Amino acid sequence: MSKTESALYRAPEPDYAVAPGETLRDRLDELGMTQAELARRTGLTPKHVNQVLKGAATLSADVAQRLEYATGTPARWWLRLEADYQAAVVRLTQGELAESDLAWVKSMPVRELVAAGAIPETPSTPHQRLRQLLKFFGVASVDSYWLMWREPAAAFRQSGAFTIKDSAVTAWLRLGELASQKNTGELPPFDPGGLQAALPRLRKFTADPPRQGFRSLVGHCQHFGVAVIVVPEVTGARAFGATRWLNAGRRPLIQLSLRGKTDNMLWFTVFHELGHVLLHDRKNVFIESDEASLQHNSAVDREEREANQFAWRTLIPDNYESRLEDLLSEVDVLDFADELGISASLVVARLEFDGHWSPRQGARLKRPVDFDLLLSDAAVEMAGGHRARRTGRGLPGGGSDD
Numbered sequence: 001m002s003k004t005e006s007a008l009y010r011a012p013e014p015d016y017a018v019a020p021g022e023t024l025r026d027r028l029d030e031l032g033m034t035q036a037e038l039a040r041r042t043g044l045t046p047k048h049v050n051q052v053l054k055g056a057a058t059l060s061a062d063v064a065q066r067l068e069y070a071t072g073t074p075a076r077w078w079l080r081l082e083a084d085y086q087a088a089v090v091r092l093t094q095g096e097l098a099e100s101d102l103a104w105v106k107s108m109p110v111r112e113l114v115a116a117g118a119i120p121e122t123p124s125t126p127h128q129r130l131r132q133l134l135k136f137f138g139v140a141s142v143d144s145y146w147l148m149w150r151e152p153a154a155a156f157r158q159s160g161a162f163t164i165k166d167s168a169v170t171a172w173l174r175l176g177e178l179a180s181q182k183n184t185g186e187l188p189p190f191d192p193g194g195l196q197a198a199l200p201r202l203r204k205f206t207a208d209p210p211r212q213g214f215r216s217l218v219g220h221c222q223h224f225g226v227a228v229i230v231v232p233e234v235t236g237a238r239a240f241g242a243t244r245w246l247n248a249g250r251r252p253l254i255q256l257s258l259r260g261k262t263d264n265m266l267w268f269t270v271f272h273e274l275g276h277v278l279l280h281d282r283k284n285v286f287i288e289s290d291e292a293s294l295q296h297n298s299a300v301d302r303e304e305r306e307a308n309q310f311a312w313r314t315l316i317p318d319n320y321e322s323r324l325e326d327l328l329s330e331v332d333v334l335d336f337a338d339e340l341g342i343s344a345s346l347v348v349a350r351l352e353f354d355g356h357w358s359p360r361q362g363a364r365l366k367r368p369v370d371f372d373l374l375l376s377d378a379a380v381e382m383a384g385g386h387r388a389r390r391t392g393r394g395l396p397g398g399g400s401d402d
Contacts (some may be wrong), residue, residue, distance in 0.1 A: 018088075019055025020081040027071050042066040058082065104142045105129050107167045109234050116232075118175060137174055149173075164289055165236030172234040173242060173287075176255040180227050180246070190225035190252060192278060198224065199274075199314050206267045206315070206343040210369050217270065226252050226277060228270070230375060233257040237289070241269040243276040244285045252277045258374065262366040264345035268311055275310030276303065312353070315346055325356055333362060343367070 028038060035053065039046045043066065051057035059067075064078035105126055110133075113119045119132040130142075139145045149170045198220060205213035205220075218228045233239065242255045254273040260266060269288065276286045280303050288304075316324070320340060327333050327347065337344035348362035 018081075019085050020059045020078055021053040021055045023081055024067065024071075024078075025053055027073060031071060033071075038070055041070040055085070058086075101130055101142050102126055104145070105133060107165075108133055109165075109168050109171050109236065112234050113171060116175060118171075118178070137170075164238050168234045168236035169239060169287065169289075172231060172237045172239060172257070173244075173255065175234070176229055176231045176242070176253065177246065179229050179231055180253050180255075187222055187225050187227060187251065190250065192224075195221070195224040195226060195274070196278060202274075203271075203315055204341045206263070206346060207337070207341055210263045210266065210367060211374050214266070214374055221254070221274075226254065226274075228254045228256070230256045230258060230371065232371060233259050240265065240288045241273050242285070242287045243273045245282040249282040252282075258369055258371050261369055262345060263343055263369050264349040264366050266369050267315070267343060267346055268349060271311035271314050272307045274314075275307035279303070279306055279310060312350060315342055316340065316350055324351060324354065327351060327356070330362055330365060333365060 028035070033041075035049050036046060038044075039049045042049070042063070044052075044063065048057060048063075052059060052063065059078055059082040061075070061079060064075040064082070067073065067078050068075040108129075110119070110129060113133075113136065114121050118136050119129075134140065134142075134145070137145055137148070139148055202217055202220060205217045207213070208216065221228045237257070238259070239257050240259050241257065244253055244255075245251060246253050254270070254277065256266070256269060256273075258266065260269065272288065273286070276284075280286070284303070286303065286307070320336075323336065324347075327336055330344075333347045333351070334344050337347045340347075344362075345366040348357065348365050351357035351362070352359055
């Protein structure tokens with residue numbers, strides 16, 4: 001084996017633990033010292049010395065110092081042996097997975113977490129995956145995981161058409177926490193009054209190209225102490241967005257997945273989550289999965305209906321609502337959107353929401369949102385908006401109102 005190969009080779013962790021007493025026994029043999037003599041030299045009882053030698057008693061700092069005086073081996077060496085021994089015992093204990101722990105590991109989206117760089121690709125044995133996942137979630141055990149994540153689990157919005165995996169949602173939420181810690185830095189204290197007053201300005205960002213408007217909205221929200229982040233969907237989570245409070249209820253975090261893939265879903269979800277931030281209890285966790293909680297649905301919670309109403313009233317104020325049923329063509333929608341200063345796709349979505357238009361009507365006014373482009377440093381022009389595409393009275397996609 002070459003020097004380079006030797007440097008890269010990683011020896012497997014031993015499947016045994018060596019107590020400091022084994023090393024102490026060897027040292028006594030070297031010194032020709034009996035257990036009884038060691039007890040007299042250290043002031044420990046013969047029973048205590050025997051327990052240390054057998055690994056039945058923890059080697060404390062006081063005992064380590066006494067051993068240094070009696071054997072000449074530094075106290076720090078004895079303490080390091082004790083620390084290594086205890087760590088090995090814990091590692092070997094975790095290696096014996098309980099059935100419940102093994103089932104938990106198997107339920108996790110390991111492949112996607114590896115792909116995201118959240119956990120390493122190797123080693124990949126079950127007990128090693130357990131340790132990696134516990135570290136990822138920032139907990140010491142599976143029981144601790146449930147203590148931390150039971151509340152988010154209770155916030156899942158189940159759809160009758162789809163099954164939602166709780167492990168996928170908690171993994172997605174945890175990725176959001178970590179991304180927030182890394183990318184948002186120190187935010188100012190949450191300013192609800194400032195955020196409320198800024199809503200008309202935030203609404204106008206929806207008319208910009210998606211990447212430009214989203215970047216502007218994120219920056220403004222951060223100014224008022226609200227973190228807004230995008231994390232790719234974890235398969236099985238089916239989450240459009242989520243709102244929760246970190247740092248003991250002092251910091252609101254809005255997390256988006258771009259599952260909708262069109263700008264109307266992006267913007268409506270953002271303002272829906274802002275409604276949770278401004279209207280609802282900081283102890284609650286809100287997760288919007290599929291489209292159930294974003295539609296007229298008596299089955300969804302009161303808070304979800306309130307967040308829907310908040311979003312629509314912010315995007316299309318009450319004094320404009322009476323004119324919606326008079327919008328009969330895409331040109332009407334474009335003019336109405338220009339007057340309001342919002343994205344035309346939101347007007348189309350509202351007409352669908354109220355049952356005035358079918359899902360197929362105005363579909364070409366909904367702009368696609370690409371995850372990589374939204375977060376990249378590429379030219380903003382690549383995500384062009386409906387205003388840029390309106391030449392004369394032409395319609396997006398080459399149509400015309402003539």
